Amino acid sequence: MDNLVMATPEQSVTERAEGPAEPSANSEPALKLTFEVKNLSVWYGEKRAIDDVTFNIASNAVTAIIGPSGCGKSTFLRALNRMHELVPKTRMEGTVLLHGEDLYSKTVDPAIVRRRVGMVFQKSNPFPTMTIGENVIVGLRLNGVRNQKFLNERLEKSLRMSALWDEVKDDLHKPGTSLSGGQQQRLCIARALAVEPEVILMDEPCSALDPIATAKIEELISELKAQYTIVTVTHNMQQAGRISDYTAFLYLGRLIEFGQTTTIFTNPSDRQTEDYITGRFG
Amino acid sequence: MRKSSGRADNHDWRKIKNALASTGTFVSAVLVIAPLGLVFFHLLVNGASSVNWDFFTHLPKPVGEAGGGMANAIVGSLELLAIAGVIGIPVGVLGGVYLAEYGSARINSIVRFLADVLNGIPSITWGVVVYGLVVLRFKSFSAYAGGLALGLIMIPLILRTTEEVVLLVPNGYREAALALGVSRWKTIVHIVMKTASKGIITGILLALARVGGETAPLLFTAFGNRFWNHSLSQPIAALPLQIFTYAISPYDDWHRQAWAGALVLVTGVFCVNVLVRILTRGRAASVV
Amino acid sequence: MSLAAQVLIEERFVRERMAPPSRFGDKAFQWLTMAMAMAVVVLVILTGWQLWRGSSLTVEKFGFHFLATSTWDPVAEQFGALPFIYGTLVSSLIALLIAVPLSIATAVYLTELAPLWIRQPLVSLTEMLAAIPSVILGLWGIFVMVPWLRDYPFPFLKHYFGWIPLFTGPIYGPCMFAGGIIIAIMILPIITSVSREILRSVPDLQREAAYGLGATRWEVTRIAVLSYARKGLFGAVILGLGRALGETMAVTMVIGNTPQIAASLFKPGYTLASVIANEFTEATTDIYLGALFEIGLVLFGVTILVNLVAQFLLKTMTTTTSATRAVQ
Numbered sequence: 005m006d007n008l009v010m011a012t013p014e015q016s017v018t019e020r021a022e023g024p025a026e027p028s029a030n031s032e033p034a035l036k037l038t039f040e041v042k043n044l045s046v047w048y049g050e051k052r053a054i055d056d057v058t059f060n061i062a063s064n065a066v067t068a069i070i071g072p073s074g075c076g077k078s079t080f081l082r083a084l085n086r087m088h089e090l091v092p093k094t095r096m097e098g099t100v101l102l103h104g105e106d107l108y109s110k111t112v113d114p115a116i117v118r119r120r121v122g123m124v125f126q127k128s129n130p131f132p133t134m135t136i137g138e139n140v141i142v143g144l145r146l147n148g149v150r151n152q153k154f155l156n157e158r159l160e161k162s163l164r165m166s167a168l169w170d171e172v173k174d175d176l177h178k179p180g181t182s183l184s185g186g187q188q189q190r191l192c193i194a195r196a197l198a199v200e201p202e203v204i205l206m207d208e209p210c211s212a213l214d215p216i217a218t219a220k221i222e223e224l225i226s227e228l229k230a231q232y233t234i235v236t237v238t239h240n241m242q243q244a245g246r247i248s249d250y251t252a253f254l255y256l257g258r259l260i261e262f263g264q265t266t267t268i269f270t271n272p273s274d275r276q277t278e279d280y281i282t283g284r285f286g
Numbered sequence: 287m288r289k290s291s292g293r294a295d296n297h298d299w300r301k302i303k304n305a306l307a308s309t310g311t312f313v314s315a316v317l318v319i320a321p322l323g324l325v326f327f328h329l330l331v332n333g334a335s336s337v338n339w340d341f342f343t344h345l346p347k348p349v350g351e352a353g354g355g356m357a358n359a360i361v362g363s364l365e366l367l368a369i370a371g372v373i374g375i376p377v378g379v380l381g382g383v384y385l386a387e388y389g390s391a392r393i394n395s396i397v398r399f400l401a402d403v404l405n406g407i408p409s410i411t412w413g414v415v416v417y418g419l420v421v422l423r424f425k426s427f428s429a430y431a432g433g434l435a436l437g438l439i440m441i442p443l444i445l446r447t448t449e450e451v452v453l454l455v456p457n458g459y460r461e462a463a464l465a466l467g468v469s470r471w472k473t474i475v476h477i478v479m480k481t482a483s484k485g486i487i488t489g490i491l492l493a494l495a496r497v498g499g500e501t502a503p504l505l506f507t508a509f510g511n512r513f514w515n516h517s518l519s520q521p522i523a524a525l526p527l528q529i530f531t532y533a534i535s536p537y538d539d540w541h542r543q544a545w546a547g548a549l550v551l552v553t554g555v556f557c558v559n560v561l562v563r564i565l566t567r568g569r570a571a572s573v574v
Numbered sequence: 575m576s577l578a579a580q581v582l583i584e585e586r587f588v589r590e591r592m593a594p595p596s597r598f599g600d601k602a603f604q605w606l607t608m609a610m611a612m613a614v615v616v617l618v619i620l621t622g623w624q625l626w627r628g629s630s631l632t633v634e635k636f637g638f639h640f641l642a643t644s645t646w647d648p649v650a651e652q653f654g655a656l657p658f659i660y661g662t663l664v665s666s667l668i669a670l671l672i673a674v675p676l677s678i679a680t681a682v683y684l685t686e687l688a689p690l691w692i693r694q695p696l697v698s699l700t701e702m703l704a705a706i707p708s709v710i711l712g713l714w715g716i717f718v719m720v721p722w723l724r725d726y727p728f729p730f731l732k733h734y735f736g737w738i739p740l741f742t743g744p745i746y747g748p749c750m751f752a753g754g755i756i757i758a759i760m761i762l763p764i765i766t767s768v769s770r771e772i773l774r775s776v777p778d779l780q781r782e783a784a785y786g787l788g789a790t791r792w793e794v795t796r797i798a799v800l801s802y803a804r805k806g807l808f809g810a811v812i813l814g815l816g817r818a819l820g821e822t823m824a825v826t827m828v829i830g831n832t833p834q835i836a837a838s839l840f841k842p843g844y845t846l847a848s849v850i851a852n853e854f855t856e857a858t859t860d861i862y863l864g865a866l867f868e869i870g871l872v873l874f875g876v877t878i879l880v881n882l883v884a885q886f887l888l889k890t891m892t893t894t895t896s897a898t899r900a901v902q
Binding site: 085087090115116117118119120122123125127129131132133142143146147192195196199 | 458459460467472473476481483
């Protein structure tokens with residue numbers, strides 16, 4: 005970790021006076037932080053997937069995690085909403101604070117963490133047994149929301165936010181799997197938005213999509229950051245450059261470099277980062 | 287390829303052997319299928335004339351009187367299947383879900399192995415066991431005992447198929463639901479089991495069709511009954527039992543009824559199998 | 575009010591509407607399903623215990639002699655199970671001799687040699703055969719198969735092979751041979767379908783290598799497929815044996831049900847499962863019932879043992895298939 009560079013994210017795009025709920029107690033007033041990750045390590049059995057990673061993730065910004073396959077970027081993302089715990093024999097050390105609260109505190113239920121930190125996956129996965137409409141509100145339903153009027157409102161709002169409403173408003177009763185790949189992925193984003201999380205994690209959300217669908221999702225990400233903190237994993241350098249405000253480069257489970265995307269891409273301070281970004285390895 | 291010396295007659299001989307093997311295995315396949323056709327043919331020839339409205343609505347006639355039906359046996363079989371279902375379906379389905387969703391590799395291999403062992407046990411064993419457990423204790427043959435015997439047979443069958451189809455549900459659906467903050471058990475019930483429901487239902491139907499034709503476990507549990515069963519704690523008639531009793535009897539009238547009963551039973555079993563085939567055709571598309 | 579503030583309020587609104595996740599529900603569901611899975615373990619133990627308890631009387635009284643003597647006289651309360659063990663073994667052996675070559679040849683045809691369009695219909699038909707209830711096959715056996723065997727093949731065998739002790743003596747109809755044939759029909763589908771699975775799990779690489787050497791279809795099957803699958807096919811046969819040993823209704827209806835040990839296959843026989851089926855409800859004394867329970871115990875033990883061997887043989891083959899299935 006000799007070359008570890010600890011950059012602090014600066015307030016960049018946020019115009020909102022209020023940050024998300026529960027502003028962090030120990031963050032500087034000018035700086036809205038969503039996650040503070042300190043000395044995070046994650047093991048799968050004997051294998052150490054994340055090795056002592058420390059950095060902060062700014063609110064209302066897009067942070068991209070980049071790195072070659074197997075570098076632990078997906079594991080890192082999952083550690084932010086405790087999804088990695090689904091794999092048996094995982095173990096973690098260090099702390100992850102969400103707005104100052106320890107996600108891994110014994111009193112915190114992982115289900116609550118996941119309601120606050122939503123996730124969109126690499127492969128779009130609308131539930132095959134449900135209609136488009138049911139897919140959007142399934143999170144609310146299964147979490148005990150019964151009020152039909154409220155559900156309908158959330159349905160429309162979530163679909164509007166994911167820029168899908170105009171395309172599907174007449175087809176809400178059709179199966180979710182009847183949509184095209186890009187639409188399915190936006191449906192999954194709507195599904196995540198419906199439970200009104202504070203953060204949206206995206207695990208290579210465009211890797212299975214064609215360029216046009218990808219462009220739409222990227223546009224959507226830029227719009228969503230006004231209201232949400234977004235952390236996305238990508239193996240596409242151009243995409244990271246286009247959509248992210250901050251970039252973290254992971255390699256072999258370690259954080260090699262973190263900083264503003266413009267800095268990382270134009271003037272990386274680490275040789276490995278430069279090599280990776282310019283396509284010399286990865 | 288010891289014989290590849292390149293000589294023409296050798297080449298011909300290899301071709302002939304190939305043709306012989308194709309023909310031989312084809313004939314074997316025909317011989318394997320033949321009993322199916324023969325049984326069906328004779329069921330139709332011997333049973334069709336006796337399957338009429340009376341058969342479904344009347345009680346058996348005493349020896350010497352022609353006609354009568356097997357209404358009590360048909361209804362009895364359905365009652366037994368209902369009891370068996372109440373026992374076998376929840377245990378089998380939830381047990382299968384446990385293996386697929388929670389179980390550790392070690393527990394799973396043990397349970398899976400024992401389930402396969404149970405599937406290999408002769409069905410008559412269940413009759414003996416339930417006789418010892420229920421009939422001896424309550425001093426009476428009963429519909430409960432018969433249903434229990436059939437239900438116990440269903441458990442390992444349903445457990446294995448459920449486990450298999452639940453494992454086929456892609457992990458992405460589980461993750462998607464859990465990432466919405468849905469609790470694990472709701473994810474399993476509302477997402478995973480719902481996605482696998484066609485497969486689970488298929489397994490249940492196949493198990494029902496299988497035990498619906500079972501006779502041996504009922505011989506000394508349900509016992510059979512020439513009349514209507516008015517209480518589930520009393521002996522009850524079942525179609526396969528009735529067929530057996532009539533088939534080994536010395537009366538021609540009863541033989542005719544046995545053929546008719548067999549035709550009805552086989553038709554029921556085959557209908558379920560065809561239904562399953564239709565269901566599984568859809569499943570391939572929905573799960574993968 | 576700014577948009578952001580509105581969002582904030584709604585955020586709380588949504589979250590308050592959601593029920594808190596209940597750890598109790600998760601735990602309860604896990605325990606419930608675990609209890610159900612454990613039912614299988616309980617069942618095996620319960621079955622073994624019940625059969626053991628039921629047969630304690632005869633085990634005490636006759637001990638090992640129960641399995642080695644051949645007097646079955648309920649009136650004199652003398653019980654020896656040897657004729658039933660003999661009958662079970664001989665009828666199962668006949669069944670295997672008939673069913674194994676036919677089933678494996680059919681499996682080969684279905685996976686290697688048959689034209690593609692015919693495979694699925696044939697597979698469906700074999701599965702249909704498996705769905706025929708035992709009692710119906712028995713009915714067909716009594717009224718169709720046995721009379722036919724009695725009138726045509728048996729006299730033929732007696733005429734030409736009568737010098738072999740197996741085919742001597744009067745032909746009654748119901749007999750050991752008929753029992754063996756009906757069991758063969760019962761186990762054809764299972765051996766066929768398991769063999770088919772085994773052959774399908776042979777990697778295509780095996781076949782391609784042989785084809786690459788210019789082999790014919792049959793040579794590929796013989797050299798690359800069958801030799802590779804030998805162990806698994808043996809497992810399929812043993813699995814069939816397990817079914818054969820426990821087959822009850824159809825055999826009971828055609829085997830003649832006479833406890834005797836006779837060389838001729840035209841003589842009636844009796845099997846372990848048949849004697850339980852026939853005499854259980856007639857067993858009036860405790861010792862008689864105990865004897866039948868012990869026969870059940872023997873049947874239980876033997877089928878478990880046979881299935882164990884089959885599982886062991888099939889394991890190597892099936893783990894590879896389930897592994898590929900898991901990957902998909």
